[in-house]
Amino acid sequence: MPNVVNEIMKLLCYISEKKKMKAAIKHSMRGAMVTGIMAFVGGLVGGPPGIAVGGTVGGLLGAWMTSGQFKPVPQILMELPPAEQQKLVNEAKAIIWNLDWTDAIQLISLVMSNEAMQQKLLAMLTTYITKKLGAEICYGD
Structure with missing residues (x-):
């Protein structure tokens, strides 16, 4: 069974790599708060030029x-x-259940030739990353 987990994980990694998916961890609010606080303190200390600094x-x-x-x-x-x-693999299995494959290479080939299945797997990955990991998905470089 560990083989199946590794092979399906290879599939998910391959698909996400092809789409150049990156996860953006949500810390931008913290950065914005720091900027605002520093501008406020600068304004208190130095007036209008202090706000700019x-x-x-x-x-x-x-x-x-x-x-x-x-x-x-x-x-x-x-x-x-x-x-x-394992949870992720179980969700992927529900999508690829009807495919007959023996190894990761064959599985990847079957999925990459089926656009609908690719989209379902990408949607599953996106949901998992956004809901479970609290991240945002970005595509491309």
């Missing part, structure tokens, strides 16, 4: 705090604990 410093600090929050979805999937991978 505080906003700039806060913006840079907020950007630094939220940088590096984008991760490729295949990396996220492979870092999931085994129990979470």
Whole structure:
């Protein structure tokens, strides 16, 4: 059974890699709050020029705090604990149940030749990442 889990995880990683899916962890609100607080403090200390300086410093600090929050979805999937991978595999099995395959290469080939199945798997992945991980999906570079 672990083989099936690994092979379906390879399929999910392949699909998400082809679509260049990345997960954006939601920390932008924290960065915006830092910017606003710094602008407010700058305004209290230095008046109108202080607002500009505080906003700039806060913006840079907020950007630094939220940088590096984008991760490729295949990396996220492979870092999931085994129990979470199993849940994801069970959801994928419900979609690919009617396919007859023997290994990951054949499974990937069958799924990639079926656009409807690809879309169902992508929707399942998107739902999992947004609901369970609290992340936002981005496509492309």
